[in-house]
Amino acid sequence: MCRHLAYLGDPVSIKSVILDPPHSLAEQAWAPREQRHGTMNVDGFGVGWYADGDPQPARYRQSGPMWADQALPDLARVIRTRALLCAVRSASAGTDSGLSASAPYADGKWLFSLNGALIGWSIAAGASHLGRRRPAAPGVQDASEAVIRLAQQLTATELLSLQARCDTALIWAIVQRRLKAGERPADALAGTVADIAAAGGTGRFNLLLTDGEVIAATAAGDSLYYLRKATGVIVASEPSDDDPGWHEVPQGSVLEATPTAVQVRPLLTLPQRAPSPADPVHIDRRLPEHFFDAALRADALAGLTATPKSLPPKWFYDERGSELFDKITRLDEYYPTRAEREILAARAAEIAAATRSATLVELGSGTADKTRLLLDALSNLGTLTEYVPVDVSEAALMTAARRMLARYPGLSVQAVLSDFQEHLGLPESGGPRLVVFLGGTIGNLLPAERGEFLASIRARLRPGDALLLGTDLVKDPSVLVDAYDDAAGVTAEFNKNILNVLNAELGGNFDLDEFEHVALWDANAEWIEMRLRSCVDQTVELTGIGLQVRFSAGEEMRTEISAKFRRDGVAAELAAAGLRMERWWTDSLGRFGLSLSVPV
Numbered sequence: 001m002c003r004h005l006a007y008l009g010d011p012v013s014i015k016s017v018i019l020d021p022p023h024s025l026a027e028q029a030w031a032p033r034e035q036r037h038g039t040m041n042v043d044g045f046g047v048g049w050y051a052d053g054d055p056q057p058a059r060y061r062q063s064g065p066m067w068a069d070q071a072l073p074d075l076a077r078v079i080r081t082r083a084l085l086c087a088v089r090s091a092s093a094g095t096d097s098g099l100s101a102s103a104p105y106a107d108g109k110w111l112f113s114l115n116g117a118l119i120g121w122s123i124a125a126g127a128s129h130l131g132r133r134r135p136a137a138p139g140v141q142d143a144s145e146a147v148i149r150l151a152q153q154l155t156a157t158e159l160l161s162l163q164a165r166c167d168t169a170l171i172w173a174i175v176q177r178r179l180k181a182g183e184r185p186a187d188a189l190a191g192t193v194a195d196i197a198a199a200g201g202t203g204r205f206n207l208l209l210t211d212g213e214v215i216a217a218t219a220a221g222d223s224l225y226y227l228r229k230a231t232g233v234i235v236a237s238e239p240s241d242d243d244p245g246w247h248e249v250p251q252g253s254v255l256e257a258t259p260t261a262v263q264v265r266p267l268l269t270l271p272q273r274a275p276s277p278a279d280p281v282h283i284d285r286r287l288p289e290h291f292f293d294a295a296l297r298a299d300a301l302a303g304l305t306a307t308p309k310s311l312p313p314k315w316f317y318d319e320r321g322s323e324l325f326d327k328i329t330r331l332d333e334y335y336p337t338r339a340e341r342e343i344l345a346a347r348a349a350e351i352a353a354a355t356r357s358a359t360l361v362e363l364g365s366g367t368a369d370k371t372r373l374l375l376d377a378l379s380n381l382g383t384l385t386e387y388v389p390v391d392v393s394e395a396a397l398m399t400a401a402r403r404m405l406a407r408y409p410g411l412s413v414q415a416v417l418s419d420f421q422e423h424l425g426l427p428e429s430g431g432p433r434l435v436v437f438l439g440g441t442i443g444n445l446l447p448a449e450r451g452e453f454l455a456s457i458r459a460r461l462r463p464g465d466a467l468l469l470g471t472d473l474v475k476d477p478s479v480l481v482d483a484y485d486d487a488a489g490v491t492a493e494f495n496k497n498i499l500n501v502l503n504a505e506l507g508g509n510f511d512l513d514e515f516e517h518v519a520l521w522d523a524n525a526e527w528i529e530m531r532l533r534s535c536v537d538q539t540v541e542l543t544g545i546g547l548q549v550r551f552s553a554g555e556e557m558r559t560e561i562s563a564k565f566r567r568d569g570v571a572a573e574l575a576a577a578g579l580r581m582e583r584w585w586t587d588s589l590g591r592f593g594l595s596l597s598v599p600v
Helices: 014-018 072-078 121-125 140-152 156-160 167-180 185-198 291-304 319-328 336-355 371-381 394-407 447-460 477-483 490-506 567-576
Strands: 002-013 045-049 058-062 080-089 105-107 110-118 203-210 215-219 225-229 232-236 253-258 261-266 282-285 359-363 386-391 412-417 433-437 466-472 515-522 527-534 538-542 547-551 556-563 579-586 592-599
Touching (some): 002 014, 002 203, 014 072, 080 110, 080 203, 105 167, 140 167, 282 394, 291 490, 336 579, 371 386, 371 433, 490 556
Parallel strands (some): 433 466
Antiparallel strands (some): 215 253
């Protein structure tokens, strides 16, 4: 495998990006924290950077370990740049070991690196530079055939121009072809991953590309993170420090970043994984057959015929809705994700010591981005044996489960496909359990629903178990409203996406342009309401449920509440459910609260 990093933003010293951080690339060369394949990256390194006024980058590359190079610290200290790409290499079998194989690769204004491996390269490359076949074991033969098919897509000139005899060079040639055809950087990388899949290629394909103006990257087999700072943006295989602002990019995604914005979208095609033993992830499916279809129909019928109209917020989250919400969590106005992560980063060890839990159960796990802070703390304490993600999305469960299996060898993972309000169940396990419900999601429930939910949790807890609950706190209404009505309009698009879901799933004909997003603060209830306001008199038809719905001009339909809490109120609601709050933490600005409670 490898580790790589790219930076865009204000001019900084190279040293401040690749050598100074506590978990810098120099450390990742010998002690990576999140590398899923291999343990060291000592087969070469390189850094490429852009000087003011020169669109073509300079490169410094070596074939040995990064930490052993005596010239690099001085060069990195005195050179300042607005953009760079750096990589440390772990050579795959059958690839060149010299300097020419060390990333970043270059062509004109572009710098490129691969964190991954194309399975079958060594067999295919051994066949006279990809020209002839030789016998190989079943599976390996198929993989080498795929490599040959990829190589045969290149012209003789392109093959002879490969910058090294390795899989990275072959993949770079495919990327170059797409860039020369005028494709955007992210599209060129996504298209390359699709090309590999179409040829039957297997492996891990985290690609990283920059021209000094934009960074593009794929998460396709190994970890990928990004960090937005006041000075710019960093995209990296893993965090180089413990800043709570790092975001993990979901597997099967392509990222495009500038110094001021980051966009993440799904890859359309992912290559199959290389042949492996039976998947160790077991999913306990607790939802009835056709549960979601029936629930959506029931919620739409009830909510659209009520006065006033309303829809539950869980229907925001189709693929597009999930993508938009991920974008919301990165907005400057939307503080809850950053604030909660700050608390977890500061208090995870304290939480672990207070609970000494053997099992961590996460409700609404998603891809378990923040959970690793708790799992790390429990693992370091030596008590962790099992992780139980609970979610309504099977894809999210598999992503979370596989990520944790790769990160924590020997960890038992029991995934539960469940709606935590209707079909919640906690698997039996040995040792104390820590149930976590993060993100302030409990605020989406009405007070009576919160009482029922907390009581259902209490009924399932045993002596020694604990509940960690995330709650957004009451604050200046202008801050709250801005968080749900951002200047860029992302939350408005997210709100309207619920109409897209009804159109797609229930044969609706909602015209999204005829509705506008509304976010307001209800001071009496102490919650934010998101609504959709009809701009005109209109009638909407949903053929899938045989329903016609009349909207008057100015009529509003509620799509979400997001309750905000005070410490005393949280303690009272927990007490009413039979839980005693034992610990309470907030972020440095007092915006968000985490409470640790035990059954009484």
